Amino acid sequence: LFAGESLFVKGVVAMSGLPPADRVEVCFAGRSNVGKSSLINALTGTKALARASNTPGRTQEINYFTQGPGLYLVDLPGYGYANAPLDKVKQWQKLLKQYLSGRQTLRRAFVLIDSRHGIKTVDEEILTLLDTSAVTFQCVLTKIDKISLAEREKVLDQVRGALAKHPAAYPELVLTSSEKGEGIPTLRSIIAGLE
Ligand code: GTP
Ligand code: MG
Numbered sequence: 001l002f003a004g005e006s007l008f009v010k011g012v013v014a015m016s017g018l019p020p021a022d023r024v025e026v027c028f029a030g031r032s033n034v035g036k037s038s039l040i041n042a043l044t045g046t047k048a049l050a051r052a053s054n055t056p057g058r059t060q061e062i063n064y065f066t067q068g069p070g071l072y073l074v075d076l077p078g079y080g081y082a083n084a085p086l087d088k089v090k091q092w093q094k095l096l097k098q099y100l101s102g103r104q105t106l107r108r109a110f111v112l113i114d115s116r117h118g119i120k121t122v123d124e125e126i127l128t129l130l131d132t133s134a135v136t137f138q139c140v141l142t143k144i145d146k147i148s149l150a151e152r153e154k155v156l157d158q159v160r161g162a163l164a165k166h167p168a169a170y171p172e173l174v175l176t177s178s179e180k181g182e183g184i185p186t187l188r189s190i191i192a193g194l195e
Pocket of ligand 1: 036039051078145177178
């Protein structure tokens with residue numbers, strides 16, 4: 001599934017703009033700046049396919065990328081950044097809800113959690129939304145290169161504790177570093193197994 005070219009397809013702001021549901025699709029959700037775009041770049045082995053940046057809230061559309069002929073990787077708008085206008089937040093939440101419950105070919109939603117911060121209140125809101133949306137979801141810890149081994153144990157405990165309240169979540173956690181490549185082959189094979 002990870003053979004072949006990866007391309008940017010389009011940015012989508014409404015359900016009517018989604019490309020044809022003709023292949024396996026996975027999406028990446030998470031707080032602004034958690035590393036969604038960087039993870040898509042790492043998975044596809046590209047440097048700047050998805051735009052990564054230091055400016056939180058950069059990705060404001062649902063961005064579709066193809067990987068080879070059989071897979072869509074979907075970069076969702078980041079949530080929970082400070083100073084977001086409330087009407088915009090509401091608009092995103094609505095679109096996100098529609099997308100997560102209305103996309104037939106969506107095989108899994110990956111919820112990215114910054115390994116330095118663990119699961120926050122805003123993440124809980126998304127997990128709660130996912131509980132009722134029929135799509136399987138799985139947590140991916142990002143930026144694992146930024147913490148020590150002792151800190152890993154702590155954040156894993158925190159995340160496992162929080163996930164206990166979401167029995168619909170896929171229990172296996174994936175630890176990743178887009179910077180160092182850790183966990184990227186594991187995540188690729190999880191996605192490849194979703195066909
Ligand atoms: P939004 O589009 O604003 O929601 O952000 P995003 O979730 O797409 O985050 P993005 O990929 O743009 O990354 C945010 C910042 O974190 C960038 O400065 C990245 O270089 C950095 N970053 C992402 N992944 C890693 C990682 O695995 N390790 C380290 N050290 N830094 C990372
Ligand atoms: Mg982004």
